[in-house]
Amino acid sequence: MAILNILAYPEKSLLLPSDKVDDIDDTLKKLIEDMGETMFEAPGVGLAAPQVGVNKRIIVYDSNADSPESDDPESDNSIKEFTALINPEIIEASGKIVSEQEGCLSVIDYNADVKRHDKVLVKALDIDGKEIQFEAQGILAVIMQHEIDHLDGILFIDRISILKRAIYKKKLSKKLKNQ
Numbered sequence: 001m002a003i004l005n006i007l008a009y010p011e012k013s014l015l016l017p018s019d020k021v022d023d024i025d026d027t028l029k030k031l032i033e034d035m036g037e038t039m040f041e042a043p044g045v046g047l048a049a050p051q052v053g054v055n056k057r058i059i060v061y062d063s064n065a066d067s068p069e070s071d072d073p074e075s076d077n078s079i080k081e082f083t084a085l086i087n088p089e090i091i092e093a094s095g096k097i098v099s100e101q102e103g104c105l106s107v108i109d110y111n112a113d114v115k116r117h118d119k120v121l122v123k124a125l126d127i128d129g130k131e132i133q134f135e136a137q138g139i140l141a142v143i144m145q146h147e148i149d150h151l152d153g154i155l156f157i158d159r160i161s162i163l164k165r166a167i168y169k170k171k172l173s174k175k176l177k178n179q
């Protein structure tokens with residue numbers, strides 16, 4: 001396994017739509033393992049393949065992202081498990097939620113409130129190529145929308161006001177200039 005380099009905005013490939021996966025071979029499975037490891041190391045709760053420079057429709061997320069921390073010393077929150085979805089699609093969305101202070105491993109030093117759907121129905125292939133369908137709500141629904149957006153070349157800063165986005169871009173270009 002290996003930790004992959006996470007690309008950051010304004011890297012152009014982050015803004016491109018990704019290709020569908022046709023064949024889940026060993027190279028792809030290795031990439032998925034590396035993506036899981038890279039996500040936990042960052043640390044983050046979700047990661048999409050274009051963020052590691054591969055424009056393919058694959059996402060991984062923390063399988064325990066929506067379980068509250070337990071006070072029970074017997075339960076081990078340190079067990080890290082991730083789920084991979086291949087060619088994920090949102091086929092139904094409903095409700096509204098404000099994702100507070102949403103962030104992204106590819107958008108450095110910035111968080112913002114983003115309007116999202118509270119409930120989404122997701123269709124995808126699992127790592128064995130089996131078709132699955134499930135409903136996600138709350139934080140998990142936000143993760144699905146955020147990560148699937150990456151596959152369409154959309155970042156959360158594309159979903160905030162033009163003014164807020166302009167302020168972020170200005171701050172970032174200043175920062176990049178000073179490096």
Ligand code: NI
Nearest residue numbers: 103104105106
């Ligand atoms: Ni992201």
